[in-house]
Amino acid sequence: MTKIEQHIIEKIKQMRKERDLSQLELSQKLDMNDSFISHVEAPSKRAKYNINHLNKIAEIFDCSPKDFWPEKFLPE
Template sequence: MTKIEQYIIDKIKTLRKEHCLTQLELSQKLDMSDSFISHVEAPSKRAKYNINHLNRIAEIFNCSPKDFWPDKPL
């Protein structure tokens, strides 16, 4: 996993917890498999967010997709 992938995963995980959503609930809001978020958040799994996921997650959290990215390159 790259530094940028981990950064984005961690950022979304923090938002998920701030909004009191479980991995299952966020997976369901994305219309993905029940285990999707748990696979993305698990370092041993290969699942990652794509651009469409990031856009949909931004809609769910009422923010911009760019809010998931660092201010400077990693």
């Protein structure tokens, strides 16, 4: 997993918890498999967000997709 992927996953996880959404609930709101978010958040799994997921999560969270990104680039 790259640093940017890890940053975005952790940011969405934090925002999900602030909204009291379970992994299951967010998976269902995305119309994905019930275990999708748990797979994305598990470092041992290969599942990742794509740009369409980020756009839909921004809609669900009522924010901008850019809110998931770091302020500056992350060196590898």
